[in-house]
Amino acid sequence: MGRTRTVSLKACAKINLGLQILGKRQDGYHDLITIFQTVDLADELTVRLQEPGLHMAADGFDVPEDENNLCIRAAGLYFEVAGKEPVATIQLTKNIPVGAGLGGGSSDAAATICALDRLLDAGVDLQAVASAVGSDVAFFLQGGTALGTGRGEQIVRSPQSAAGDVVLARPDLSISTKTAYGLLGPGSYSDGAKTRELFDRLQQGADLLDCAALLVNDFERVIEGEYPPVRRLRQQLLEAGAGVAMLCGSGSCVFGLFADATAARRCAEDLRKAGYWTYAGKMLNYLPCAAGATRKQ
Ligand code: C5P
Secondary structure, three states: OOEEEEEEEEEEEEEEEEEEEEEEEOOEEEEEEEEEEEEEEHHHHHHHEEEEEEEEEEOOOOOOEEEEOHHHHHHHHHHHHHOOOOOEEEEEEEOOOOOOOOHHHHHHHHHHHHHHHHHOOOOOOHHHHHHHHHHOOOOHHHOEEEEEEOOOEEEEOOOOOOEEEEEEEOOOOOOOHHHHHHHOHHHHHOOHHHHHHHHHHOOOOHHHHHHHOOOOHHHHOOOOOOHHHHHHHHHHHHOOOOOOOOOOOOOOOOOEEEOOHHHHHHHHHHHOOOOOOEEEEEEEEOOOOOOEEEEEE
């Protein structure tokens, strides 16, 4: 048998079913408590062991193809920790909007680490590499429904996954994570109690739409104050029948939870006609490292 030289993976987006900021740390990061949830919108990533060095080409939503891309940083760190010379060509199709709070860059980085590990099996501590690349990357090694604490890199996966129909919608703007965190102040912080309670309820199999009062995102007030189109779009989701409508992570996208797929699709279609990028899909218990992978010799 020849050695596997190519691995293709789907890199799913996430939403945050709760996101509470506890306070700012000495190192400049913020302590938080969040519930990450995978959704079925995904980038497509192929890693090839081909020519020496790290190479990247991307299509779809515009992203850098140099070391400013988290995939290149993740691959560089993987090879460094493995003690090997870098040899990877990464082909990425970006279906997840950028600067949207959907975790696309972090998910791509996690998929890169998973792909390299399949190809090289170099005994690298994947969690450590993921955490060093970015706060959200470790979540995407597992996916599904998970509690994130610390700066978001400490992950406890729920055995019960949240489920349901979701609409993602993007106002005509992107927000960098760093900018969003820069808008927070002590008035934005909270104690994390609602998110902890929501996680407990989800682990007991509760329906998300029955827990609407527990779904909070501490970024929402500051982001909607700074970017009024975000507030208007979230309002439109509620008017279209969403049981809950919230900011995705630190923005700029918003998501709505719907009781059925037909209502979700209709809402996405109406907003698309109004000029927005939208996506109607499902929350899912997806494991990027374990499922959806294809190998070629
Ligand atoms: O960890 P990551 O590189 O994704 O973070 C990007 C920026 O977001 C950080 O430089 C920091 O300014 C901010 N951040 C934060 N607290 C977190 C996560 C990110 O302040 N928990």
